[in-house]
Amino acid sequence: MREVAVVSVGYTRVSEHWEKSIKGLFVEAALKALENADLSVRSLDGMYVANVFAGYLQGQTNLANVLADSLGVYDKFAISIDAGGASGALAIHEAYKDVAHGVRDVVMVCGVEKMSETSPQEVVSALTSVADQEYLRYTGITVHSLAALIYKTYLRRFNKKQEDVALMSVVDHEHAITCSHAQYPFKLSVEAIMSSAILADPIRALEVISPSDGSAAIIMCPHEKAKELGLSHVKLVTSQIARDKFNLMERDDLLSMKALIEAAQRAYNSTGITPSDLSFVELYDDYSVMGVIALEKLGLCGPGEGVELLKNGEVKLSGSIPVNTFGGLKARGAPLGAVGVYQAVEAYLQLTGNAGPNQVKNARIGLTQTSCGFNSIVVINLFEACC
Amino acid sequence: MRPDDDVGIIGYGVYIPIYRIKTSEIAKVWGKLNDDLPVEEKAVAGPDEDAVTIAIEAAKYAIRRAGIRPEEIGAVYVGTESKPYAVKPCSTIVAEAIGATPNVLAADYEFACKAGTEAFQASIGLVASGMVEYAMAIGVDTAQSRPADALEYTSGSGGGAFIFAKKNDETIAYVEGSYSFVTDTPDFWRRDGERYPYHMGRFTGEPAYFRHTIMAAKGLMSELGLRPSDFSYAVFHQPNYRFPLKAARYLGIPDDKVKPSLVCLNVGNTYSGSSMIGLAAVLDVAKPGDRILLVSYGSGAGSDAFSFVVQDIIEEKRDRAPKVSTFLSRRREINYSLYAKFRNKILM
Amino acid sequence: MATSAYWRTRLQRYRLMGNKCSTCNKIFFPPRLVCPYCGSVKLSESKLPERGRLVDYTVVYSAPECYETVIPYVVGLVELENGVKIVAPITDVDVNEVEEGMEVELTIRRLPEQLEGGMICYTYKFRPVIK
DSSP: OOOEEEEEEEOOOOEEEEOOOOOHHHHHHHHHHHHHTTOOOOGGOOEEEEEESSHHHHHOHHHHHHHHHTTTTSSSSEEOOOBBBTHHHHHHHHHHHHHTTOOSEEEEEEEEEOSSSSSSHHHHHHHTTSSSSHHHHTOOOOHHHHHHHHHHHHHHHHHHHHHTTTTTHHHHHHHHTTTTTTSSOOOOOHHHTTEEEEEEEEGGGGOOOOOOOEEEEEEEEEEEHHHHHHHHEEEEEEEEEEEESSGGGGSOOTTTTTTHHHHHHHHHHHHOGGGOOOSSSEOOOOOOOHHHHHHTTTTOOOTTOOHHHHHTTTTTTTTSSSSSOOOHHHHHHOOOGHHHHHHHHHHHHHHTTGGGGGGGGGEEEEEEEEEEEEEEEEEEEEEEEEE | OOOSEEEEEEEEEEOOOOEEEEHHOOOOOHTTTTOOOOEEEEEEOOOOOHHHHHHHHHHHHHHHHTTTGGEEEEEEEEEEEOOSSSSSSSHHHHHHHOOOOSSOOOEEEBBBBBHHHHHHHHHHHHHHSSSSSEEEEEEEEEEOOOTTTTGGGGGGGEEEEEEESSSSSTOSSSEEEEEEEEHHHHHHHHTTTTTTOEOOOOGGIIIIHHHHHHHHHHHHHHHHHHHHOOOOEEEOOOOSSSSHHHHHHHOOOOOHHHHHOOOHHHOOOOOGGGGHHHHHHHHHTOOOOEEEEEOOTTEEEEEEEEEEETTTTTHHGGGSSSSSSHHHHHHHHHOHHHHHHHTTTTTO | OOHHHHHHHHHHHHHHHEEEEEETOEESSSSSSOOOTTTTOEEEEEOOOOOOEEEEEEESSOOOOHHHHHHHTTEEEEEEETSSEEEEEOSSOOOOOOOTOEEEEEEEEEESSSTTTTTTOEEEEEOOOOO
């Protein structure tokens, strides 16, 4: 097995890109990534496209083919990965396997999503479409209502206040202020969150992702090649996937999040890296409570202690375990299929010292956690600074 | 009419939606004085209810009282004038939901407010002939009414289901006989595709409701050799509080034999559900040996009159499912704007 | 929703028909094709009980498609008499009067209109028990 490196990144701002189609977003990120690596389109041996809603919202199937074509690439491998919110990281996982096992050399992973040009109701239905459609469709049971059940259980079990869990979003926004690609680069207070509209009691609108458009690309190749090309790079040390039952009612407990624990354990065990070795963590906080739970399940603190980590400031850029260093899903934004790739981009920026005002000092090892369906699929990618 | 073999009710159930609107609230909107309101309040079907959902609820309670397995039911007949589908039976949905399919007869009946008792007649005939062992007749409506029209004060939602079988130890009340009086009398109608019905004001009284009700009752009593005093209870179709009592007076039946069946003050006119709920309210309190007169009325027009004799097992069976009084006390008041929203009266 | 898709699932919608693994006895709702616990395909029809307890609930304000005129409404987690848990809309309750621990029972109700003049979808919900 070869060691795998990420040699370059390219990305758009997360925003409502009225002027750009999915193709436009994809091409922009892809070309930037290629340019930053001083590589031509011809040097790609293949590409993985991560996307969830092109079929549902844009009516576009056969996406990888369509996008590769828009880049002018007719003759190379192109495939689409759909695993809900975990798509981006899963696409990276697949590319990692290709490169590690010598199947391909230079592979681009690009996540792209366009969620802005539809009604709020359709977005809710789209987000819910990751759950079983045979029985849930049109019943009014939304992804927000399921998240609310998890949220309420968490607050009750650990005797926490919603205001404290909502700090997850406050921290996200603080980090986004200096992030040039963030959707919402401004401060957000707990008061503002608690007075925003209720989605499904108790969840407030401002502690949940908003629909966005965006595209993020990374280029991966064997470590040896990265050195040859003289490119500034990071190593993707391991990529671990775990799955759990997506029907919450079949899980033994709403908060067990077995897949998250399993993926993290395998990532730590296979590399010898421990939570205390991590320089920063990019969490999948589609809801504030999911971010808090992730802090605990990743081993950064004990059960029910996630809120303390948020309160004591250790999660800030200057703290002992910076979290969501560019704003996370809430403030940097969450074009759903692209999230995992944005997280990888941010890990790359941190570990190559290119994070600008968001730079974590002495960043050596970074972890990204990307999930779908309340951790029914979890991908943990561990990146290490190199050379 | 008397079937060759004795037939009776072995189970019954009702369902009334939880929402109520006071007629004074309706009056406020349309500037009508409060002195002249035909009922106090009426039951309103919720936004997720319709004739089918109400029929299913009533049917399940009937099965509970009957103590039979749903697969044993040989016919499911739903009588209504608020069919969610103009073409496609309600009864197949009900039959599937209760587990009576696929070996079952199913059909929808329409005869304005007497569709339910039409289903009674068919069920009695089917069971008496031995073609099926159990037949269920359901009368249910979520009646429509034009805003500001007089009917808006009474058009309510609700229904009842009755299961018939040959007379045996399980019989709650057996049918002594029935008599139907039908003419073509256009007192009230709703054209295909129209949202709201038309009614012919005072013409719906003497030549319609009273004529058919009285003639059917008299015809029944004559055929069975019964007098008004032979009945412990009398259940009439309840379009409002006054009509049933006036019909009773015409027949020489005292008010207190009618009052136990009167639910319209709090439920309104449930159209095809009216006779059903009225009969159920009486079965909830009747004693073994009581004779019950039931005379339905459907515009168009006609009345079905029945004589039921209550059996011993009523005392045990009536407690197996919620009684009419429970549904009457289960209420949540809404205002006119919610009412208009629930009943799809707002132009979207 | 496609007519045939709705029709295929009618027993689940109308009668809460799940299934049970003949090998390890676990009960599933919605029904499964393969037992995730022991891998068996020997699964037989098993109707769920119609009564249960409301273990938890939320009030939904952010509507999905077709629900714009229906909000707010309650979505609940019901534990049925046999221990099986199910997420379902809770109806006939005021959003301010729902309580954890409420006894609830099955009711078949109508879903909001998806297409004017289109097929009407009925499905399971739960409402407070009527005694």
